[in-house]
Amino acid sequence: MNMRECKNLKPGAIVKPAYATSNADCRGIVLHKEHVEQEHYANILGSKKQERYDLYIHWLKAPKYPNAAPNPRKQQCWEVVLVQDVK
Numbered sequence: 313m314n315m316r317e318c319k320n321l322k323p324g325a326i327v328k329p330a331y332a333t334s335n336a337d338c339r340g341i342v343l344h345k346e347h348v349e350q351e352h353y354a355n356i357l358g359s360k361k362q363e364r365y366d367l368y369i370h371w372l373k374a375p376k377y378p379n380a381a382p383n384p385r386k387q388q389c390w391e392v393v394l395v396q397d398v399k
Contacts, residue, residue: 318365318389320397321345327369327392331356339395340369343384356390365389 313321313330325342346366354361369392370384 313389313392313394315363315365315389317394318345321394322398324398325394326396328395330391330393338371338373340371340392342367343370344368354388354390356388367392
């Protein structure tokens with residue numbers, strides 16, 4: 313999800329992992345978002361960025377990551393795709 317989409321994102325939106333084709337049935341609910349302004353390396357994009365949104369997501373059917381953290385998980389906005397937004 314890009315910064316423009318994430319800026320308008322509201323809690324309750326449904327998301328899925330952006331990079332995992334094997335987790336196609338995986339869905340999560342955004343609980344909270346946090347705007348962070350600092351230089352960081354965005355692993356999924358392979359580049360440095362000056363700002364990002366950290367999303368706190370409760371996974372309904374959790375992605376199968378090695379050493380997966382429990383719910384809710386904090387993930388960068390680049391790591392998820394919007395499925396359904398809240399109106």
